[in-house]
Amino acid sequence: MTDLSANSAPLGAAQRNHLRRRNRHQLMLQGFGIAAISFAALMLFILVSSLVGTGYKAFTQTHIQVEVFVDPEEVSVEKLPRGGFRDVLQASLQAQLPEVSERADLRRLEGLFSNGAQFRLRDMIVADPSLIGQTVTLRVPMSDPFDQLAKGLVKRDTPEAQRRVTDQEIAWFDRLDQAGMITQPLNWGLLTNADSRFPELAGLKGALVGSFWALLVCFLISFPLGIGAAIYLEEFAPKNRWSDLIEVNINNLAAVPSVVFGLLALAVFIGWFGLPRSAPLVGGMTLALMTMPTIIIATRAALKAVPPSIREAALGVGASKHQVVFGHVLPLAMPGILTGTIIGLAQALGETAPLLLIGMNAFITSAPGSPLDSATALPTQIFIWADSPERGFVSRTSAAILVLLTFLITMNAIAIYLRSKFERKW
């Protein structure tokens, strides 16, 4: 700049004006870009902070630790796995709160425990019947209203009639709390439990496993098919009207709303082929339909980006077309292909509508053992929870979204890492 003005004749007025206008345009463009990015960042911040704000409470779960005397009169070896586990549990609380004796009150006392507590105890005894007649220490989740109370989501100053816990129950809770029986450890159950009607027991395991199977099926179908199609179209297919038509169709396919693929899958995979509803296999096949165009487009772009000089070099020493493609072009395009694939899979992971249509929003309380078992997926699980009336599911929905986002961010980070690691300068 200084050189310019020092060496050349002074700029005329018109040129100066022109220059000023040009600089102003550049500044405006820059300002616009910065504004757009700031806006996007702000929105992202609001989204994440609201999710974290509601979701973080679901990462802990209120537990109660009780000394349970496994009364041989209630639980006997002969009758396992049946037995009065509920009564045994009830008795353990009654030992702490001796004044409670009315039948109705005892019922409500039992309500402090999660509904799963008795099954936890039962499994423990079934596994080791020698515990009968002994006192065991048991730490089990508390039921949702008390979990909410412990987390301050149920306010003590709301009138009793509008509260889910009575004043008496609060008093019990406080006494047990003072006795040091109530803790709030990390909620591993969120990841290791399958779905449940009871929020304190509900976890994402079923959805995680379901999503894993679905993505695996999706990858196994869309990756080889997508790459194969892209290689054929890019390297071998004659360029004529047919290939143009196919190209247009593939680009359109990538833009088709996902719910349409769901309908297609419902009609074809479930209707004609008779594959089971709600199965991750069908979910993966449906997602593959959507991922394949993405992979084809990314692969073609990556193949195109391989410089022609490499192809010429290989052809020049007498490599066949096939050797050029598989020996040189494809390996060089691989980072780009993988990046596109991961981004495609990340999209598939978050896809909800087609999975709803094929029934992957069923209520299933065990994780699928194979891709043919009924299952949910992460986004459909979020959908189910968001739809549930229990208060405990509100924070769990946010927590599940955070888990999903974590996976998405991880996948995209891997894609970015691959891209920068293998990026080549020619």
Next chain:
Amino acid sequence: MYDAPKLERNVDDRTIKFSARNVHVFYGETEAIKGVDVDILDNTVTAFIGPSGCGKSTFLRCLNRMNDTIDICRVTGDIRLDGHDIYDRSVDPVQLRAKVGMVFQKPNPFPKSIYDNVAYGPRIHGLARTRADLDAIVEQSLRRAALWDEAKDRLDQPGTGLSGGQQQRLCIARAVATSPEVLLMDEPCSALDPIATAQVEELIDELRQDYSVVIVTHSMQQAARVSQKTAFFHLGHLVEFGDTGQIFTNPHDERTESYITGRIG
């Protein structure tokens, strides 16, 4: 010369490597080569010169059928290598390209090790039976390309890490590794500095002992230095072809003269 009776031509056949007759090349509708007749001799460096866009590269690429890779390109006429039509149905372009090597304008080593660059051709054509054979071919080719001393300690390092001149010599080594009979070079020195250019030119002169070399160049000096025969192309025609000395000192065609003296181009 080209109208000579058949009998006479046959006598010359002993040393003629390539003989092209009435070659036309079309890119779609446009005709890039308009009837070229030329004989390229063995153990000779033939230079193609001419203004930009006159069809030198196009014609060169006909000789190893690299034009086949361009969809819209169509070649008619007769091109014979050692008397066999290279556009005959029975000829596999892949085999042909092992016999007629090519070096490109921009050095284009594979993004692999130096060793693998040179070994690639022999590998895909099955020229080496053992690892020792392959090692020998690689060493010999790198020596031919005057790169052995610089590269012998770093054979496992990427070829793309070499300097531009070294890369071009690596590409030459890669081309000679398949023991071709003809070496086609399309402006091999245009991306090189004068020192690297001098090395490559020296190399070309040595390669003449074993191969027939065809080189496209924009440098009159280079053509004069390295070639024995020179062909001048203009607008798709082969205007003049003869001994390099004669073309540069006593051109018959006035277009050749104008080009050499710098009036067209």
